[in-house]
Structures are given as C-alpha cells and as structure tokens.
Amino acid sequence: MNAESQLLARCLRGEAEAWDELFDAHYAASGRFVFQISSSFTPEDVEEICQETFLTVIKSLQTFQGNCQFQTWLFRIAANKAHDYIQKQRAAKRGGGQKTLSLDAPLNADDPNGFTIDPPSHAPGPDRALVNLEDAGLITRALDELGGPCQEVIELRYFADLSYEEISAELNLNPKTVSSRLSKCLDKLETLAAKYFPAAGENAREKKNTLSV
C-alpha cells in the first residue's frame, strides 16, 4: 500500500489531518487545471470550482476504486465542475432569472447628487480581454464547440498533462484507443479552429490538399 492509499484510507476514517494533507497536495494542481479549461475563468472562479470539486470528493471518496491515480480522478471531477460552472455562467448571462439593475439609474431617487451604482466586475480587464481575444479565447471557444469526449480527452492530455496510460485508466480505454481518439479529436479541433486561427487553418487546408492529391 503506497502513501496515497494510506492517505485515502485515513481520509475515509474521517481524520481531519489526512484531509488537510489531501487538500494541500492536490488543491494547487486542480486549481491550475481548472484555470486552463476556460480562458474566461478568474482565480475566484477557480476557487469556486475547486471548492465544489473537493466537496464532491469528500462525499464520494468511498466510491473511488483505485483504478487510476487519485489526481486523475480528481481532475475529471474538476473538469465536470468547471463545465457546469461555465454552463451556469452562460445561463446567468442569458438572464437566468436574476434581477437586472440599471447602471444608469440613480442609487437613491431622493438623492439630489444623483449617485449611481458602480458594482465591481469579475470580467477580465481590458488588457486581459485583449489577450484572451488573441489566442486563448479562441482555443477555448473551439474546444467548447468540439465538446463531448473529444474535449475531455484533449483537456486531460494537454491541460492536465496526463499520459496516455493515465487517461486510458481513467476512461477505461486501451492506451492505443486513447491515442487514436486523441488524434481524431485534434483533427476535429483543428478544423474548428481554422476559422479562428489562420495558421491552424492553413495546416488543415494543406493536409486536406495532400490527401486529395
């Protein structure tokens, strides 16, 4: 029994110290992983998602069967939580039943000075928005369009930096199947990204021409 298994066993016994060790060992990695999933995520979003992720781990640790590393299992939960968070953000942007406030309306109608509401915004600043707009935003947009298993396997391979074996263990697939699926998913992503990345689009077009010759 390795150290990770012993740590998980202690966590299953409800030892608070063991859980602290688990948080310290995996929180940063999960935060970095979540931060890569979407270019629009802010550190606060990452903290929110990681918090949800670890709450799920606490509730579902007994279901972890040890087929893969704990971090792989954790990243998959984090990815799901991140996608859920993205869906919530989009829903919120569409209205989501939230009451909208007019920024131009005076804070107090009786206030003769006419001060208005100026709430802080979690959206990237102008510089960040510009960068995202340059590349990262385009990548994540293409991945969102790809969706499904291809998005998951690409995220695990490039954002979580997992090997084919680790991915195959987590997804219950053969490593060669993972390699083949990853290659096909990259081709799809490249096709989707052609409209956002001319270079990537050129590569895709060249490949298509070569095949057609």
Added chain:
Amino acid sequence: MMPPEGPKKIEELLQRYAKKRRTRAGDPSLHPTTRQLLQGEVARQFASKKKKSPRGLGWLTWPRRFAFGVGLAAVVCAGVWIFTNDGSKAPLQMADSKTRGFDSAAAPSLKNEQLHDRPSESFKELAAVSADTEMEIKRAEKPVALQRASSAKLEDERRKVPSDAPATGNRFALSAPATTNVTLNFFAGFDIGERVADADGYAVSLAPAQNQVNAGPANISAPPTSVALNNSGFLMQENLARTPQPGGAGALDNLSLFGTLVTNGTMLADNVSPVPHQQDPLGVAAPAVSLLQKDSSSPAQRPSELSQIARAQTAPASRAIHALDSQSQLRADAIVNTPLSAAIAPITAEPLASSGVAEEKSKTDGAGNILGRKAEASALAANEREVRFRRVNAPVSQDRFAKTVTVKVAPSSAPPSPVLDHFTIEQRGQTVHLVDADGSRYDGYIDAPLSAGVKLGLEPSRLEKADKRQMIREDAPGLKEPNINMAREYSFRASGSNVTLGQLVIITGKFTQETNALLNQENFSAARKQSAARAAAPVTTSGRVTLAIETLAEGAASTTNSRVAVEGTVRIGTTNLQWFRAVREPH
C-alpha cells in the same frame, strides 16, 4: 509520396495555451475559509457515518450480546433450581427409586469383609428357604459360630477401623447400592459408614451425615435423635437411643435401635434393636426388652417365618448394624463398641450351644404365628453377647377415606386438584399405601409418633431438619389439634405419581382420631388388643414375608371402630402444596 506527419499546429497551440494559463494561474492556495468549510463537511460527513456503525464491523458487538445472553440464562437457571429445590429432595429421591425399582441382580454382591467375613454359603442356605414353606433355620447361627470361631479374624477386622476415630465415635454401617443417594440425619457422636449386603445381593448403604460425625466424648450424653433415611428403592427410619454408662459419661454402653427398613413396599427389617443391659433412663429401650420378654414367654414359634436375628457383639471401636434380607429371612446384626453388660443375659435366656453353632428354635403360638426364636450358643467370648429380636407380623388394615377439606398452603395459581378426594389407605406394618380414586398409588411409611419423638428427647431443631413438613404442618393455621402431642397421632409420608395429573405427589399426613374416640379410652384399649391379636397373623406379599412390629396401627388405621381422620399436606408437582383433611368413610 506522403509527407511525414509533423506536430499538428493545433497541438502546438494547445500546449502554448496551457503553458500560458499555468503560468498565469500561479500557485493557487487553499483559502483558510475554504479549508474550514471543507473540514466542516468532512466532520459532518464522517461523523454521521460513525453513528451509522458500518455493517462490516457489526460483529464486534456480537460477543457482548452473547455474554449478556449467557449471563441472563445462568441467572434464570439458578433461580429455577433454587425454586424447585425447596426441601423436597428426599421425597423426590423416593419417587425416583420407584421408577428404578430394585434390581437384586444388579445390586452389589456381599463383600463385607471388614466386619462380616461370612461365607456366602450360609446366606445362600438361608435364601433357599421359601417363604411359603416352613422355614428351618438350621444354620442360622452359623455366622455366629463362624464369627466366634474366627475371633482372631474379628480382631483383625477391628484393627481395620480407623484408629483416629474417637473412643466414642461409633460406626454404624448399613450398606446399600452404590448408585443410590442417601439423605441421612444422624445424631451426634455416631458416624455412619457403609456396609453390608445380603445373600440376594441386596445392599443398603448409608452415607455419613456431614454435620454430625465424629462427635467427641463431650457429646456422648447428648440426646439421641431419630434417623430418617431415604434411599433408592427403600425407605428406612430408625430411632436410635443411647444411654450413658453409669460408670462414666464418656463411654457408651448401650444402643437401642429400632426402626423400619422398607424396600418397594416390603419391609425388610423392623424394630431391630439390641437389648439394653439396664433400665433405660429415657425409656427408649424398654420396648425392645418387652419384645424379647414376650418372645421368651411365648411358647409358639414357627421357624419358617422366623426372620430376624440380631446379634450384638462388643467391639472396641466400631459398631455395625446389618439388615439382611434373604427371601423370607432378615438378619440384623449389631456390633456395639462397648460391651453389653450382663443384663442382657436374662433376655438372651438360653446359652449358646457349646458347639459354637447356634441352633434355631422357633416357637409358634396357637395361631401359627412366629413370636420369636431363641438362639443357642455357648462359649461366647467374654466380650460377646447375643441379643435376639422378635418379629411380629404386621397387621394389614385398609380403610377408605374421603377428603373433606382442601386448603391451598403454598401460593399457587393452580386450582385445588382432585388428588385424595377419595382414597384408600392400606397399612402393612409401618408401610402405608394410598390408592387414590383414579388408581394412583402412593407408597410410603409411617413415621414415629410425634409424641414418641418428644419422649426420646429430640431437639426441636433436629426434628425440624428431620421432618420439615411436620413442622410446617404444625405451624400451618388450622392444622393444630388440641391432641397433637398425644401418642395416638402418627404421621406418615408417601409419594407416587398421579396417573391423572402425571405429576409427582408427595403426601405428608397424620392419623388423628376424632375427639369422641380419644375420650373413650377403654374402647381404644380394646381395639389395641384386637390389633395385637391380628398382628400375629403372617402377611405374605408376592411370596415374601412382610415383617412388622406392633405399630401405631392399633390406634390409628386399624379396623377399629374408632373414627379415624387423616390430615396433612399434599404437594403436587413442585409448587402446588395443599392441605387436606379426610375422614374415614363408613364401611
């Protein structure tokens, strides 16, 4: 030609994007508030699981439950045992003996080498005599002669007696089947050992009383008490009396033993008693003297039914009593540790034959009944005396009784049972048989009269131990009679299985007479004479001569005209105790 496939552009873009995002994310750390929230969730989640006690660890609690269950069962069993063993042990043994019966073949053979090194041939000869034929005790005194002839051997036997026994620590010995249990209350100063079998292989053994053995010389003058023996297959009761030697309080020179030995309704020995050498200050030995005097004066004697021989011999450190039954014979030997005085001689009127072999001379009365016999022998050792006993055949009386009152004595939910509603009492000597209306048969024996017990100087405490029910009966409200201490009251005990209820029934009762009958002493005396006449009639049951002595039958259960009542307690099962009173139905 297909160009080599290089790294995909999109792959480069993804790697570059990932690197950029990791760099920008920095090193996220868990905020203390978030950590606290997560730890709270951990505590809540796993605390609830601990309360649920995982099923996989449930076996850890099983030993505790098992231990608790075993302890509870033990307490319940102990309570039941205590409740069911409330002093009714002796009657239960008696009932148990009924079920087993007497198996003479299974009984241990006669091996009484310490005190009786008799050749078995002599007993076989005695056993060969049938009860239906005229018994000729030709060799009855052979054991006596052999014993005298082998006086040296006797001396050796006496040496076998434990030397650490006190000078007055007499040893009584009656042998019994080794498998039986004996309940014995014995008087202080005597030690009950084991001994004796008969020619049929029947044996009786008495275990020593635990609390009344090896009494020192200081207790010699202690009043004797009765011995109530309850053995498998037979009942025995003996009244023992001692009289101190005039010369000193530390010596025991006299022993009177008379009682009843009964097995399966057949009395084997009755009123076995060596004759005292002097006037018994307690008056206990007087009946034995009178019996012997009657024998000597009675001209009629029938050898065939002469069945009881008692022989007393001095023994410095041991005393043994043998009760032997060989078909129609019964032998009772007594070895007394202190020499019987010459006062015995007038009773053993005739000297023993010079040949050393005792010749049996039976005499019969006019009715052909045996009243006694004399043994002749000569050359008795200086320390040997022969004491003869008489046997008087028991009168048989039968009366029918009807129960008049039933009172529940012990608290019980069971209703009064029909036991002894109508029953018949049949008396043979000191044995009684009660036949209930449903055919249930209860066998028992008659205790000594209560007044006789008082006369013997019984200590009340010992009497209470000996017969608890009597005390209960006396203490029970409504049971007290104004004439409770009168000599005409005799108690009896019987037990058996009720065929209707299928339960053990233990009866402790007493014969009482109605007041008008007691007041008419003249009529009562006349009845006793009639009964004495009937006592001479032999009673044969299943080919076995039933022995009896003059008992209470005259005044109590005999076929007299006096009104006789029976009252006592009936214990049905283990808890249902009832008091009853029955009066004799008119013939």
